[in-house]
Amino acid sequence: MYSSRIVGAGHYVPPKVVTNKDLEKIMDTSDEWIRERSGIEERRFVDIAEDTTAGMGVKAAKIALERAGLTPDDIDFIVFATLSPDYFFPGPGVTVQHELGCKRNIGALDVRNQCSGFIYALSTADQFIKTGMYKTILVIGSETHSNGLDLSTRGRAVSVLFGDGAGAVVLQRSEEQGKGILSTHLHSQGEFADVLCVRAPGNVSKDANGNLIKTKYYPNMEEDAFNTTPQMDGQLVFKNAIIRFTEVINEALEANNLSTNDLDMFVPHQANLRITQFVQKKMQLPDEKVYSNIQRYGNTTAATIPIILSELWEQGRIKENDLFVLAAFGSGFTWASALIRW
Ligand code: ACO
Numbered sequence: 001m002y003s004s005r006i007v008g009a010g011h012y013v014p015p016k017v018v019t020n021k022d023l024e025k026i027m028d029t030s031d032e033w034i035r036e037r038s039g040i041e042e043r044r045f046v047d048i049a050e051d052t053t054a055g056m057g058v059k060a061a062k063i064a065l066e067r068a069g070l071t072p073d074d075i076d077f078i079v080f081a082t083l084s085p086d087y088f089f090p091g092p093g094v095t096v097q098h099e100l101g102c103k104r105n106i107g108a109l110d111v112r113n114q115c116s117g118f119i120y121a122l123s124t125a126d127q128f129i130k131t132g133m134y135k136t137i138l139v140i141g142s143e144t145h146s147n148g149l150d151l152s153t154r155g156r157a158v159s160v161l162f163g164d165g166a167g168a169v170v171l172q173r174s175e176e177q178g179k180g181i182l183s184t185h186l187h188s189q190g191e192f193a194d195v196l197c198v199r200a201p202g203n204v205s206k207d208a209n210g211n212l213i214k215t216k217y218y219p220n221m222e223e224d225a226f227n228t229t230p231q232m233d234g235q236l237v238f239k240n241a242i243i244r245f246t247e248v249i250n251e252a253l254e255a256n257n258l259s260t261n262d263l264d265m266f267v268p269h270q271a272n273l274r275i276t277q278f279v280q281k282k283m284q285l286p287d288e289k290v291y292s293n294i295q296r297y298g299n300t301t302a303a304t305i306p307i308i309l310s311e312l313w314e315q316g317r318i319k320e321n322d323l324f325v326l327a328a329f330g331s332g333f334t335w336a337s338a339l340i341r342w
Contacts, residue, residue, distance in 0.1 A: 004129035004137075005180035006340065007172045008070065010063025011310035012056050013165035013297060014046045018146075023160055028153040034160050039273025043163025043298035045146035052086045054095035056166035057142035060306070061100055064138070064168040067313065072100045075170075076134035078108040079125045081117030081141045081302035083331070084148055085110070088201060096140065114196075115269050115330025116186075117141055117302035118167070119338050122326075123184035125171045126338075135173045141302035142166035148198070150229040158232050161272070163298030167306025182339040185251045189333045192240070193217075196232040196331040241271060241329040245279045248337040249327050256339055262323050263289060265312070269328030270294035270304040279327075301330070318342055 019042045020031035034040050046056070057080060065071060080093035091110025096102075113120040118141035125137040142165070149159035174180055194217065203218035204226055214221055245268065253259055260283050268276045273294050280290045291308050300307060305326050312318050322342045329335040 001130050002132060002173045002175065003177060003180040004126045004171050005174045006169045006309070008064040008066070008068025008170040009167070009306060009310040009313045010060045010065075010067060011165065011167040011303075011307040012059035012063070013044045013307070014051050014056070016045050016047055017042050018045050020160070023151075026151055027156045027159075029156050029160055037272075037274070038161055039292070039294050040161065040298045041295045044165055046144050046164045048147065051144070051164070053082050053084055053142045053144045053166075054086050054092035054099065056144070056164070057092060057096050057140040057168060058099045060142065060166040060168035060310070061096065061138055061140055063310070064170050068170040068172070070136065070170060072102045073104070074136050075102055075106060075138045077106055077125070077128060077137045078102075079111060079121040079137060079139045080108065081111040081113065081121040082143055083112065083114045083117065083301055084143045084145055086144075092142065096138070113302075113334045114332060115271060115299070115301050115304070116328040116332070116334040116336040118305045119184065119326055119328050119336035120186055120334070121302070122169070122171070122181065122338055123186055123336070126181045126184060129171060129173050137171045138168060139171055139306070140166065140168040141304070141306045143301045143303050145301070148228055148230070155229055157234060158230050161299050163300050165297055165300040165303045165307055167303045167308075167310050169306055169309060179341050182341055183252060183255050184336065184338045185248055185255070186336045187244070187248065187334065192236075192333040195236050195333070196230065198228055198230050200226045200228050238272065238275065240333055241275050242278045244329045244333070244335040245275065245327050246282050248335050249279070249283065249325050252325055252337040252339040258323065258339070260285060263325055264322040265317070265324045266290045267305055267308050267324055267326045268292075269330065270297065271299050271330065
């Protein structure tokens, strides 16, 4: 069996910076509340005339390809993770195939796993490479949250947390064993689907007379029909996140007969700085082995992990033989980890 290695990483965030103070002007919130509860200081929002989920993915992909010394023609397959696609369908993978200028009619797969989306996408790409089906796969995580948030006081518990951006990696076949993606671990618990979700448009339906039909997963539809903004029970998410993060990291280490002492870097999904700090303490990891950028970008969901990988790449902080663990938890619930030997 082959192994798969990340040979390039890139990211793109839109230039418009939205600070907590900017949010104070449009809703009843405060810089202090947001920093204390989440660690976030600012986030990026797209200019909708300029950037889209697929378009930001293309920009990130170009950088990843350049760093890998490859061109769009080298790509055999695209896996794209997002919860905020430009079209409800089709997913953005096909747009990337076109806009990146992939000349061959390569396949494009879209992954819908929210904050765990990038690790699910990476795991999928890893399986295609390990079994020999493809040699080079582009894996993208990109989100345009700003278009779908309730930026009034009503939506403040959710909307202050999210930002826009994209990250991408190029995954390539290698014959060298013991390097690259060592293992991935994917989980879900669907009874929590409505704890963090957007119900419409999937759950909205009308009869022949145009009356709304109450659907199984949308009990309060009459009051709130076509609400396309996210709903979340933040405390329940928080409690589950801290348990699952630790669990899924240990699962990855145990599967490879390794321990936290062997880790060079923990790359956590950026949902809340307090979640990361809790997990860091539990794993007894020093600050230099944990990367956080939530202060600058907020939660960019499927984009957070590839943005971090790209920033570490830029900073020259990825060294041959380093051991990284990636971990994420989010809506679904879904959670996942990946262990990488560079
Ligand atoms: N500004 C000011 N006050 C606010 C805001 C805001 N933006 N939002 C909520 N409040 C108020 C509430 O109304 C509440 O007021 P009350 O006490 O008078 O009722 C008070 O602040 C406390 O609210 P809580 O929700 O209890 O605050 P908490 O300490 O739980 O923090 C938070 C909320 C930050 C959302 C936290 O629960 C959290 O981070 N949860 C996890 C989020 C997460 O991991 N999401 C998963 C990834 S996302 C994905 O998968 C798509």
